[in-house]
Amino acid sequence: MEDKEEFDEGEIEYTSYAGEHHLPLIMSLVDQELSEPYSIFTYRYFVYLWPQLCFLAFHKGKCVGTVVCKMGDHRQTFRGYIAMLVVIKPYRGRGIASELVTRSIKVMMESGCEEVTLEAEVSNKGALALYGRLGFIRAKRLYHYYLNGMDAFRLKLLFPKPRIPQIPSQDQTQQEYETFPRPRE
Amino acid sequence: MKPVGEEESSSSIHHDSSIPSGDNSVWADVSPLLSAACTDLQEGELINGDNFNLFAAMSALEIMDPKMDSGMVSTFYSIDEAIESGFAPVPISSDSTVNVQSIIDIMDHLLACEATWHMGHSLAQTVFSCIYVLRPERTSSQALLHSYCRVIRATCRAVVSVVSDARTNEEEDLFTMTYGLPFSGDEDAKGLLLLNAVEETICRQLRACKATRRRVLEALVTCLPSFMHFLHALNCMRRPQGRGLELARKHIAYCISELDSVLESEDFLRLNIVENGGNEIEESTTASGRSPIGFDPTLNKRLSAPTPPRAIKLLSWKKAIDYYVKLLHNLDQICVFSLEPDLEAVLQFLIQFQKSSPDLVARAHLQLLLVQDGKLYGRDTFLTICARSLALDVSKNHGLHTNEYILQLNQLMVNLLKILCANTPWQRRKLGKILNDWSIFHVQMGIAVGQMMQHDTSRASKNGDKSLLILNHIYGGLDEQINWVAIRFLMLGFDLDLYSPSEYCMVYWYMYIILWKLAERARFRVLIVVNTEERKAKRNKEYSRDMAREDRISLWVLFLKCQTCLAQGLTVMIAALRNEGMCLKSQGPFNTENEKFIQHFELLQKASLPEYDAYESFSKSTSHARLDYLPMYEYFHDAQKIAKDIKVGYANDPDKLAEVQGLEKVAERNIVAVNLFCQDRSLKVSFEFTHHPYFATAVVRRS
Numbered sequence: 001m002e003d004k005e006e007f008d009e010g011e012i013e014y015t016s017y018a019g020e021h022h023l024p025l026i027m028s029l030v031d032q033e034l035s036e037p038y039s040i041f042t043y044r045y046f047v048y049l050w051p052q053l054c055f056l057a058f059h060k061g062k063c064v065g066t067v068v069c070k071m072g073d074h075r076q077t078f079r080g081y082i083a084m085l086v087v088i089k090p091y092r093g094r095g096i097a098s099e100l101v102t103r104s105i106k107v108m109m110e111s112g113c114e115e116v117t118l119e120a121e122v123s124n125k126g127a128l129a130l131y132g133r134l135g136f137i138r139a140k141r142l143y144h145y146y147l148n149g150m151d152a153f154r155l156k157l158l159f160p161k162p163r164i165p166q167i168p169s170q171d172q173t174q175q176e177y178e179t180f181p182r183p184r185e
Numbered sequence: 186m187k188p189v190g191e192e193e194s195s196s197s198i199h200h201d202s203s204i205p206s207g208d209n210s211v212w213a214d215v216s217p218l219l220s221a222a223c224t225d226l227q228e229g230e231l232i233n234g235d236n237f238n239l240f241a242a243m244s245a246l247e248i249m250d251p252k253m254d255s256g257m258v259s260t261f262y263s264i265d266e267a268i269e270s271g272f273a274p275v276p277i278s279s280d281s282t283v284n285v286q287s288i289i290d291i292m293d294h295l296l297a298c299e300a301t302w303h304m305g306h307s308l309a310q311t312v313f314s315c316i317y318v319l320r321p322e323r324t325s326s327q328a329l330l331h332s333y334c335r336v337i338r339a340t341c342r343a344v345v346s347v348v349s350d351a352r353t354n355e356e357e358d359l360f361t362m363t364y365g366l367p368f369s370g371d372e373d374a375k376g377l378l379l380l381n382a383v384e385e386t387i388c389r390q391l392r393a394c395k396a397t398r399r400r401v402l403e404a405l406v407t408c409l410p411s412f413m414h415f416l417h418a419l420n421c422m423r424r425p426q427g428r429g430l431e432l433a434r435k436h437i438a439y440c441i442s443e444l445d446s447v448l449e450s451e452d453f454l455r456l457n458i459v460e461n462g463g464n465e466i467e468e469s470t471t472a473s474g475r476s477p478i479g480f481d482p483t484l485n486k487r488l489s490a491p492t493p494p495r496a497i498k499l500l501s502w503k504k505a506i507d508y509y510v511k512l513l514h515n516l517d518q519i520c521v522f523s524l525e526p527d528l529e530a531v532l533q534f535l536i537q538f539q540k541s542s543p544d545l546v547a548r549a550h551l552q553l554l555l556v557q558d559g560k561l562y563g564r565d566t567f568l569t570i571c572a573r574s575l576a577l578d579v580s581k582n583h584g585l586h587t588n589e590y591i592l593q594l595n596q597l598m599v600n601l602l603k604i605l606c607a608n609t610p611w612q613r614r615k616l617g618k619i620l621n622d623w624s625i626f627h628v629q630m631g632i633a634v635g636q637m638m639q640h641d642t643s644r645a646s647k648n649g650d651k652s653l654l655i656l657n658h659i660y661g662g663l664d665e666q667i668n669w670v671a672i673r674f675l676m677l678g679f680d681l682d683l684y685s686p687s688e689y690c691m692v693y694w695y696m697y698i699i700l701w702k703l704a705e706r707a708r709f710r711v712l713i714v715v716n717t718e719e720r721k722a723k724r725n726k727e728y729s730r731d732m733a734r735e736d737r738i739s740l741w742v743l744f745l746k747c748q749t750c751l752a753q754g755l756t757v758m759i760a761a762l763r764n765e766g767m768c769l770k771s772q773g774p775f776n777t778e779n780e781k782f783i784q785h786f787e788l789l790q791k792a793s794l795p796e797y798d799a800y801e802s803f804s805k806s807t808s809h810a811r812l813d814y815l816p817m818y819e820y821f822h823d824a825q826k827i828a829k830d831i832k833v834g835y836a837n838d839p840d841k842l843a844e845v846q847g848l849e850k851v852a853e854r855n856i857v858a859v860n861l862f863c864q865d866r867s868l869k870v871s872f873e874f875t876h877h878p879y880f881a882t883a884v885v886r887r888s
Contacts, residue, residue: 037250038243045242070239105775122682132685135773137784141610141681144305151610153683157773158780 005090007059012096014103017047017054025056025063033086035148046070046083052107053080055100057087064091067100071113080108082118085127098130105134109159116159119145119152131155259483264319273316273479275323275330287478288330291317292412293502294477295337297470300505303344303512303546305360306497309485312341313366316479320367328386332379336412342368343419344546351549351606360545366485384409411443415509418516422550426563427524430554434520441513444506447472468501508544515547519554526565528574529741531555532669535605537840542609552606556599567598568659575658576714576734582652590630590656594663597623601670613677616670617788623667624792627660634660658713665706671794672699679879684785686872687769689881690759691782694803696879697752698795704745711738740834744841747827747848751880754820754852758859758883760807761814767862767870778804812863818856825852850876858883 017026027043046068047054053069065087071080082104087097108116119142120127128138136155145152206212226232261267277287295318298311317324317334324331345368349361387409418436421429471477482497500508515538522534538551557563561570568591572579585591597619604615634656641653675696678684684692718730762768772778782800783790790799810817828849835842854876862868862885869888872881 039245039247039250041242041245042239045237045239102774109775133773135776135781137688137781138683138685139784140614141683143608143610149305156784158776158784160776160780 003090004093005059007091007094009094011059012064012099013058014099015056015058016103017051017056022054022056023047026054026066026068029063029066029086029088030068030084033088034084035146043068052111053104055103057091057096057100059091064088065096065100067097067104069104069108071108071111077114078112080105080111080113080116082116085118092126098134101130102134105157114159116157118155120155121146122151122153128153128155131157259486260481261484264316264484267316267481267484268320268323272481273323275317276327277478284327285329286473286475288327288333290471290473290475290477291315291330291479292333293471293473294480294499295333296509297499297502297505298480299337299341300508301497301499302341302360303508303544304500305545308341308345308360308363309366310482310497311499312337313485314480314482316481316484319484328379329383332383333409333412336380336416338368340412340416340419343416343423347419347423347553348545348549351552352603380409380413411440411447414439414443415513418513419550422516422519423553425557427554430520430524434517437513437517437520441510441517444510444513448506467503470499470502470505472502511541512544512547515541515543516550519547519551522554524562524564526561526570526573528570529737531561531602532605533841535602536673539605539609539612545608548606548608552603555602555606559595559599561602567595571598571659571662572655575662575710576717576731577651577655577658579655582655585652585655588652588656590626590633591659593626594630594659597626605673609677609680613674613681616674616677620667620670620674620788620792620794623663623670624794627663627667630660630663661713662706662710665703665710667792668699668703668706668794671789671792672696672703674789675699676879678785679874688781688785689872690756690763690807691778691785691803693752693755693759694807695786695789695799697749697756698799699789700745700749700752702795704742704749707738707742707745711735711742714738736834740831743827743831743834744845747824747831747845748880750820750824750827751848751851754817754824754855755881756807757810757814757817757820758855760810761812761817762862762870762883764808764810765812765866767866767868812859812866817859821852821856821859825849825856828852844877847877848880851880851882854882858885861885 023043026047027040030038030043050070053067053071055067056063057065066084067082067086068084069080069082071078073079082101085097085101087100105116116136117139118131118136120131122128122141134157136157138153139156140154142152142154144150261270261272267273276284278284295312295315298314302308302311313319315334317330318337321331321334321338324334345361345363414436418433418440421433421436423429469475518538523530525531535551535555543551555561560566566586568579568585571594579585600619600622604612604619607615634653637653638657675692678692714735718735722728722730759768763770770778779800782803786799795802828845832842832845832849835845858870862870862883867888868885871884871886873884874881876882
């Protein structure tokens with residue numbers, strides 16, 4: 001059994017990326033928990049270009065979780081991308097990751113993103129459940145995506161389009177029929 | 186990370202004056218500039234140019250970080266250095282028994298390396314981590330080791346060739362990367378001849394030697410021929426038009442039986458090892474549990490660019506053997522395939538073949554067999570195949586072969602078969618994409634055929650030219666093909682675990698729509714076939730109708746109808762459970778079911794499958810479903826009844842029969858489940874795929 005930290009959810013403080021002093025905290029957290037090696041340039045690429053999409057969670061002054069994201073044009077859509085999400089083990093299962101990622105997604109939505117994507121390992125049940133609750137679908141499976149030979153899911157969250165008044169369809173009868181035709185013998 | 190130059194500045198900079206500086210440039214010492222830059226920049230800072238993107242950021246290496254710096258950790262600087270240091274001696278030992286044992290270990294380890302390579306790791310870090318394989322000429326005094334090294338190189342070449350020719354290598358580009366490795370030469374024949382000679386020598390030695398040595402040699406005799414047969418099998422399978430399949434099958438059978446004896450010999454080889462623990466042996470890459478001599482995975486680190494090399498974990502010897510057993514069975518499956526010029530048979534075979542998740546090498550072989558020179562099996566054009574599925578004969582209509590629509594159709598079919606040989610994740614993505622190509626082609630061909638029919642003076646058909654009729658029928662058959670691709674796309678989503686239970690309702694609704702259409706189109710084809718056959722029989726009293734084919738298509742139609750009913754039943758059942766609050770709705774904080782629907786099915790919608798607003802239709806047809814809605818039972822009852830009826834028809838096809846039995850069980854269990862829900866609405870519901878991979882069974886539990 002892992003040691004679980006005793007704490008009250010109200011004690012967790014969330015903050016947006018606020019500058020250079022946050023960078024070592026993010027790097028050490030990701031380095032500890034994720035298998036992929038990232039150079040400092042990768043971190044800088046994200047936090048300097050999209051500081052507003054990066055959040056940290058603190059418990060009594062200790063950084064216990066972080067999310068790092070980007071957004072930009074991708075094949076005629078403006079899309080957000082969640083690059084790294086980490087909560088250290090003793091603090092997992094208490095909604096910290098959900099809160100971090102929800103904050104990023106809200107900023108993406110307000111910034112005009114049409115969708116959000118990310119990759120997650122097929123065996124990472126925790127992450128898949130978390131993103132499933134937020135409305136992500138498993139859009140694709142990526143064969144041998146990770147270097148350990150594991151597959152990944154590409155998860156996607158599509159935001160609703162602004163409502164445009166619809167002209168009623170002309171051929172209602174056809175549709176009613178196609179809805180549930182009985183199989184013919 | 187240390188700034189570049191910090192270490193360099195202390196040592197003297199020496200550049201190679203033999204490298205010319207070029208016309209407009211001179212060599213200059215940049216150390217002072219670098220030092221100055223270093224004082225300006227803090228550790229880890231970067232100057233961000235406009236073209237600095239994620240790829241550039243991810244490509245940056247931290248020098249001396251063992252996770253990233255490919256040149257950092259290596260035991261030897263070069264192969265020569267390794268050889269000079271005595272890392273891979275020839276002979277390995279002066280004691281001939283120890284020598285042979287060590288060679289067996291090398292062979293075992295190479296087997297593990299080869300299997301690991303097949304699973305998608307680089308050749309440089311696996312098979313070519315062996316100095317004996319890298320420099321086979323050194324081993325010429327050791328006939329056994331020498332011939333084996335040559336055979337394994339030939340086998341690697343055969344495998345690279347089949348995979349690169351098939352181009353099914355999908356994302357596994359790493360597989361065919363051989364640059365920088367000594368990969369050429371005509372070793373096949375030489376290696377095999379040598380290996381044959383070695384085998385004979387060993388057999389002779391066997392008759393006149395002591396007990397311990399005899400057991401070692403026996404072990405060797407059992408495993409040696411399997412390598413030869415494997416290479417022979419691969420080569421036979423490459424013969425055009427499947428002509429070598431029968432012989433390949435014999436070699437495969439040898440290999441399989443020899444692998445069984447290899448597994449038996451493992452126990453003996455392990456008797457000699459006492460110092461290793463049990464677990465270590467399970468993980469070991471050799472049957473004996475000893476470490477092999479002459480391997481260094483860091484040797485080719487500098488060749489493994491463009492990706493930074495990663496520490497790879499080799500498959501254990503046992504897992505490698507399991508891998509080969511599976512590969513051989515998959516290859517055997519290919520060899521027994523009948524090569525009938527029948528599209529349905531091919532598609533059914535492909536789906537059946539993919540059920541065991543065959544690995545890349547087997548899939549590449551199948552693809553090369555199916556599609557050669559743009560023809561099925563390198564023999565039949567797709568015009569002939571498509572026409573045959575409609576009972577039409579195109580032997581008199583030579584002009585059709587150059588018709589632009591027929592040429593395009595040929596290309597679409599070739600692509601489709603290739604995609605169906607790919608790994609299932611990639612296959613699904615590609616199927617989604619080609620749906621659009623098929624549907625555009627369908628529209629274009631429809632317009633063209635329509636115009637041709639209008640301008641037809643009917644003189645041509647009187648002259649016996651049936652081209653237009655054939656084109657028209659082929660056009661009619663396209664719709665069935667498109668819906669077949671669509672249903673495969675939807676069903677693969679279950680194989681790949683892409684649907685969550687809260688999405689099952691929409692998935693089954695969509696499957697229902699596609700299956701219904703598919704069954705209708707197939708039924709239409711039955712009518713065409715029966716009609717054509719009847720006319721032929723009327724004209725020619727001696728004409729023997731292919732009743733088996735007619736029965737087969739009719740059975741296929743019923744099979745589709747059975748699935749249609751199940752999909753319909755599941756849609757209504759899950760919708761009812763949702764509407765009555767017994768099942769979770771698909772709703773998150775940021776979007777609704779509508780967005781999930783769009784994302785899951787946008788590729789089908791783009792291809793006009795169906796032609797109307799699918800989401801609106803889906804919500805209308807499911808929003809009022811209730812548990813006491815009687816037709817729900819009827820759908821399951823219909824499915825059950827059809828399944829019962831068609832079981833007889835599939836008596837000679839065990840795979841299909843098992844599937845139909847599964848469908849019948851799904852219907853049966855769901856009828857029971859629905860009865861239970863109606864009696865007690867506090868029951869908890871979940872879904873299982875115990876009877877069929879795509880059709881769920883509801884399971885109830887007291888809360």
